[in-house]
Amino acid sequence: MSRPRVLLVDDDPSIRRFVALALEDLDIELVEAGSVAQARERLADGESFALIVTDLMMPGETGLDLLQHLADHPAQRAGARLAVFSAGLNAAMQARLAGFDVWRQLSKPISVLELEDCVREAVGAGGAAAAAAPAQPGPLGAGQEAAIARHFAGDRGLFLAYRASCVAQFPADVSAGDDALARDDAPALRRLAHSLKSVLATLGDADAGALARTLEDAAARGDLAGGAPLWQSLRDHLSSQR
Structure with a gap:
């Protein structure tokens, strides 16, 4: 019997890695798409999913565009439950999502338990055989220990694996930020x-x-002059991570 399939649509590789790590013990097949275009290709090819999870804010086509596509092509949705990632939604956006029959809204940053509960409820997936826990290092910082409890259900190994994937992505993030400022591209x-x-x-x-939140607000206002020193501080921090 085939495993339930979950489609994850998010342009951020760090988020996709987090979801993959969080769900690796569930008896599901996770399919990742880095853009709405990639998701539409999978759906147009006849692939079916029990759950589709999409970020709302993506470059180019957004999560709303994907939801509209699914509304226009119900055969491609094929009864899949819909969930969205968001970092805060106003009443107008919540109403739009309700119109698209969105089943669950998942706030960022999301915890492992919330994500697992969403998938289990959507597809009825049980757990896979647990792998042996890797050796774990000594004490971490207070903020990291709190994050492990809040977002990773106390699983330090999962936190460390996710952190390693983020650190590996930070050089690409630094390049993307430098490029956005060089091109005066506030939306990017x-x-x-x-x-x-x-x-x-x-x-x-x-x-x-x-600091990233303050930079986001400055960029949303188109204030690149004010955003440049914020980016430099954030850039220095990302570059220092090992």
Whole structure:
């Protein structure tokens, strides 16, 4: 018997890695798409899913575009439950999501338990055989320990694996931020800051997460002059992570 399939649509590789790690013990097949275009290709090819989870804020086509596509092509949705990632929604956006029959709204940063509960309820997936726990290092910082409890259900190994994937992604994030400023591309800088805000909060790095939030607000206003020193501080922090 085939396992239930879950489609994850998010342009941020760090978020996709977090979801993959969080769900690896569930008896499901996770399919990742880095853009709405990739998701539409999978759906158009006749692939079916029990649950589709999409981020709302993505470059180019957004999660709302995917929801509209599914509304226009109900045969491609094929009864899948719909869930969205968000970092805060106003009443107007919540009403739009309700119109698209969105089943669950998942706030960023999301905890492992909330994510697992969503998937279990959507597809009825049980747990797979647990692997042996890897050796774990000594004490971490207070913020990291709090993040492990809040977002990773106390699983330090899962936290460390996710953190390693984020650190590996940070050089690409630094390049993307430098490029956005060089091109005076405020929307691109806003998207990057929005992503980093959630990633850093999930890692328990409250100060850097707050810096990313302030940068996101500056970029949303188109204030690149004010955003440049904020980016430099955030860039220095990302570059220092090992």
